[in-house]
Amino acid sequence: MSTYIIAITGASGAIYGIKLLDYMVRNGCKVYLTITKEGWYILKEEVGFFWEGGEDEINDAICKYYGVSVESLRYYKEDNLTAAIASGSVPTEGMIIVPCSMKTVASIACGFTSNLVSRAADVILKEKRRLIIVPREAPLNSIHLRNLLTLSEMGVHVIPAMPAFYNKPERIADMVDFIVGRILDGLYIENTLYKRWV
Numbered sequence: 754m755s756t757y758i759i760a761i762t763g764a765s766g767a768i769y770g771i772k773l774l775d776y777m778v779r780n781g782c783k784v785y786l787t788i789t790k791e792g793w794y795i796l797k798e799e800v801g802f803f804w805e806g807g808e809d810e811i812n813d814a815i816c817k818y819y820g821v822s823v824e825s826l827r828y829y830k831e832d833n834l835t836a837a838i839a840s841g842s843v844p845t846e847g848m849i850i851v852p853c854s855m856k857t858v859a860s861i862a863c864g865f866t867s868n869l870v871s872r873a874a875d876v877i878l879k880e881k882r883r884l885i886i887v888p889r890e891a892p893l894n895s896i897h898l899r900n901l902l903t904l905s906e907m908g909v910h911v912i913p914a915m916p917a918f919y920n921k922p923e924r925i926a927d928m929v930d931f932i933v934g935r936i937l938d939g940l941y942i943e944n945t946l947y948k949r950w951v
C-alpha cells in the first residue's frame with residue numbers, strides 16, 4: 754500500500770485537496786492528512802466540509818465519511834508536532850500540499866517549521882522524498898515568486914492551481930480533475946481523470 758501525506762492549507766481551492774484525498778483513499782493508498790486552521794475555514798466556506806472535535810473524533814468522522822479504517826486514513830491537527838509525519842523515521846512516498854497558501858510556501862522555503870504542515874514538508878525535503886505543492890494566489894508578488902523558485906530549485910514539484918482549457922472543460926469538476934490528474938501524474942500514479950492532448 755503506497756503511503757502519502759496530504760495537507761490542505763488556507764488558500765482558495767480546497768476542492769482540489771478533497772478530490773485528491775477522495776481519489777487516493779478510494780484507490781488503495783494510505784493517507785496521512787493534516788489541515789490547517791485556515792484550511793478548515795476555507796473547506797467550510799467553499800466545499801461545505803466541516804467536522805468539529807478533538808483529533809480522534811475528527812479522524813473517526815472522516816474515516817466514516819470515506820468508509821475506510823484508521824489504518825488507511827489518519828488525520829492530525831496542525832499543532833500536533835508529535836504526529837508520525839513529523840518524523841523522517843516514518844516512511845512515506847511523498848507529500849502533497851493542496852491548495853498551498855503563500856504563507857505555507859514561505860515557511861517551507863525558510864525552513865520555519867511552526868506547524869505540522871511545514872514540519873512534515875521539511876522532513877520530506879531532508880529525506881529527499883517527493884514534495885508536490887499546488888500554490889494558489891493572484892497576482893503573485895516578488896516574495897511569492899522567489900519562495901516558489903527556492904522550492905523548485907530544491908526539487909519541489911510546483912503544480913499551480915491553473916486549469917488548462919485545451920481539453921475543453923464543461924464543468925468545474927472537469928477543471929478540478931485536470932489539476933488532480935496532473936498531481937497524480939507527478940506521483941507517477943496512472944489515472945484517466947482528465948482528457949489528455951493527443
Ligand SMILES: Cc1cc2nc3c(=O)[nH]c(=O)nc-3n(C[C@H](O)[C@H](O)[C@H](O)COP(=O)(O)O)c2cc1C
Nearest residue numbers: 762763764765789791792853854855856857889890
Ligand atoms: C477566503 C480566503 C481565501 C484565501 N485565499 C488565499 C489564497 O488563495 N492564497 C493564499 O496564499 N492565501 C489565501 N488566504 C489567506 C490565508 O488563508 C492566510 O495567509 C493564512 O494565514 C494561511 O495559513 P496556512 O498556510 O497555515 O493555512 C485566504 C484567506 C481567506 C479568508
